[in-house]
Amino acid sequence: MPKTPTLKPAEAEKLLATLKKRFEQNADRHRGISWSDVEGRLKKSPATLWTLAEMERTEGEPDVTGRDKKSGAIIFTDCCAESPKGRRSVCFDEAALKARKEHKPKASAMALAEQMGVEMLDEAQYRALQELGRFDAKTSSWIRTPETIRKLGGALFCDWRYGAVFTYHNGAESYYAARGFRGRVVV
Secondary structure (H helix, E strand, O other): OOOOOOOOHHHHHHHHHHHHHHHHHOHHHOOOOOHHHHHHHHHOOHHHHHHHHHHHHOOOOEEEEEEOOOOOOEEEEEOOOOOOHHHOOOEOOHHHHHHOOOOOOOOEHHHHHHHHOOEEOOHHHHHHHHOOOOOOOOOEEEEOOOHHHHOOOEEEEEEEEOOEEEEEEEEOOOOOOOEEEOEEEEO
16 A cells, blocks of 8 residues: 655645745635634644645645535635646546547646645636636636546636636647646645
């Protein structure tokens, strides 16, 4: 069984400081949630800290965006202005990556999300994120796609244009320098 990745204590403290600063600078994203609650949960979950470090490393700028109504868990979502730079130029999933005959991208969004321990946003989660700010005004982000669409070779992505969220489709094997994906993790 593979060992769950963790951060060294100094790395964890540096990440917690970064997350706390972002939390304090963007209080409108998480009204009614205290940093002490967030920090307490994170310190009890080394795997989540590692995932947040991966989100940060790939320039996702994770921040608290809410609380699960049933469990009370804290939700972190990528809140960078544009699709995370370290996760762009990827096709949708591994089947799409294998289907490409030429000019294969470096990876797929779904595989990277799994490696990082994040869940890709679905359309409702993407739209909820847009209620907290304006994201993807120049880029776009793959979103979880219903199996009925994926079986037909398609995949969905979203962006913010003309004062609204748009959901589009593309072949799952396509990839663009301005398209990545956003993730979330619950702790």
